Amino acid sequence: MSDHASTDYPANWGGGVSPLKVSYGKMFMWFFLISDALTFSAFLSAYGFMRHKFAGYWPEPSKVFHHFPFVTKELPLAYVGLMTFILIMSSVTMVLAVEAGHRKDKKSVMIWMLLTIVGGFAFVGSQAWEWFHFITGTEQGAWKDVIVDGKLVHKIVHGANLTFNEYGNSLFGAFFFFITGFHGFHVFSGVLINITIFIMVARGVMEKRGHYEMVEKVGLYWHFVDLVWVFVFTFFYLL
């Protein structure tokens, strides 16, 4: 890795030097990821603020998200744990694709990228399942004040949407949809970018270029999505 002398460093930019010893594309991917982190931390800190404000009737996520496929028993947050596992797993396959790219091993890059794409789809599908359960809600429901045709009505509601939420404050539902939705959309676009790069690798574009930097750049994005999920997992679900 470090056995090349820095004098014949070939990654120079247009100006003939390479600031920070990093390629132009990778550096600006990092800068994009910083600005993206700003959005996510705004969401999560707004969530923390509202949770304090409505502390009295803010729902506990472990009591809301306890469903698991094919299991009738309540398993608090087990499904979210499974989703985290899927995302960490796909992060590992992505970094293995990057590593294979460093060895210019086209076949391994393709295998690991394909597994990453499968993992991404699995995660998005899991999120759809969780949204479905959150929106449908429990069978017995809860009494809530709901506005129907401009009038306030006290009635039983099931599940949650942007106007009411059977588990507690309706803001909780709004934050759930926005935070996990925004993250899920990132995963979805990540899958699309992965597919694009996968096709490029398969067609031998990277081989012709002599390097697999595009895999590395999309890898940075993919790991960022994983990084955000680690924070969403703690600050939204666990705390």
Added chain:
Amino acid sequence: MEFHDDFPQYEFRDQHGEAEGKIQRKRLWRVFWYMLGITIFELALGSYAASKGFNKTALICIFISLTIVKAYFIVYSFMHLGHEVKSMKWIIIGPYTTFILYLVFMATVTEGNYSAIHKVSPPDKAYAKPTEAETKKAEAEENEEHAPATTTKSAEGAKHE
């Protein structure tokens, strides 16, 4: 100089052979097992705390520090930031640290006590399942000012008056 795809901007110093690859793969899988272990521990602790009870402050501190450990693994190992030059590391880590500190601040303390002062207490009626008589009474009183102030309710009340 033009900017197009074939321009040799890539860092060839990152390319390596089979032997080095083997070492790196081993290291990456080790990081994966660490992260999996941490996640399982967090879930176990969470469900233990939900059923048996646990010091809330300690729980928050443990969760936040484990999250930061996981974030460190992702950024340093998976995203290769550990191998960049020092100034590049700080350019990236600096803003991230700012965001994370604010996030931790929001999660642990109330901002300047603002949200504690303006705390909204729960409306009792929204929780308990009311009896039939209560429901009827509530219906009769619908247009009167009886409601505990939820945000939706006070907004709606203002519209009616």
